[in-house]
Amino acid sequence: MLQSKMKSDRAMLLAHVTPFYPHHLADFPKQLSHFLASSACSLPSSLRCHIVQSLIFLANRKMVDIGDILALFMELQTMGDGALRKLAFSHVVHSIRQMNQKHKNKNRPLQNIFFSLLQQEDEAKSKRSHITLCELHRGRVWFDDRTADAICTACFHSSSRIMIDALSFLLDYEKIQDNDDSDASSSEDDLSPQVPRAVLCKEAVYKAHHKGTVSSKKKKQANIQHAIPSML
Structure with a gap:
């Protein structure tokens, strides 16, 4: 316990003095990243x-770029440590939000990392990517077609949990549009016919993957796939 505290204090001390000794501690940020990447699982929480x-x-002191540690911070969120997950998630969202106030041209490389994680079969990594993308989209940080398309693709993920999360987010998407256009609705929109939307509950998605025979589940899944376009 004492040894862990000594290591914590030493890491924080070096982090605080690194900006004042850029030549002597030039490799410290990279060494810290590598240490976490290789040993995080075996360290006390x-x-x-x-x-x-x-x-x-x-x-935060601009000694490390978010692009260099993004993959690491996404990995840290999958370790089953609630405090660590919250810490890493908050930093990722905050950093990207701050970055977009000045350098929006850096978005594409970061988005590519999220999109790649989202397509993986690893449910934990894919879920954390999807949650982060939804948070950035909801907060209008990444309110663009690429992010919206990536979130939509999660509706077809092999994990039923991620599929349900994606569908739940899209079902509430109309609320985002309503909040944005509430003062700008035209009479032309009022006269347009209302197209009925399909409603898909979480229970239906769950049953399609966990209830019934193989053939019945395939039939339910096919019905869900047909319903999704009318919800978008």
Whole structure:
């Protein structure tokens, strides 16, 4: 316990003095990242969180670029540590939000990392990517077609949990549009015919993957696939 605290204090101390000794500690941010990537799973939770906080401190001081640690911070969120997951998630969202206030041209490389994670079979990584994309889209940080399309593709993910999350997000998507256009609706929109939308509940998606025979589940899944376009 004492040894862990000493390592935590040492990492935080070095993080604080790194900006003042850029030549002597030039490799420290990279060494910290590599240490987390290789040893995070075996570290005590408190020590792991303190080292991540040290790396976040360096990132906030522009000593580390979000693009260099994004994959690492997404990996950290899948370790089953609630405190660590919240810490890493908050930093990723905050960093991208801050970056977009000045450098929107850096979005595409970061989006590619999220899109790649979202398409993986690994449910934990895919889910964290989807949650982050939804948060950035909901907060109008990445309110673009590429992000919206990526979120939509999650409706066809092999994981039923991710599929349900994606469908739930899309069912509430109309609320985002309504909030944006509430003062700008035209009489032309009022006169347009209302197209009925299909309603798909979580229970139906769950049953399509977990209830009944193989053939009945395939039939239910096919019905869901046909219903999705009318919901978008």
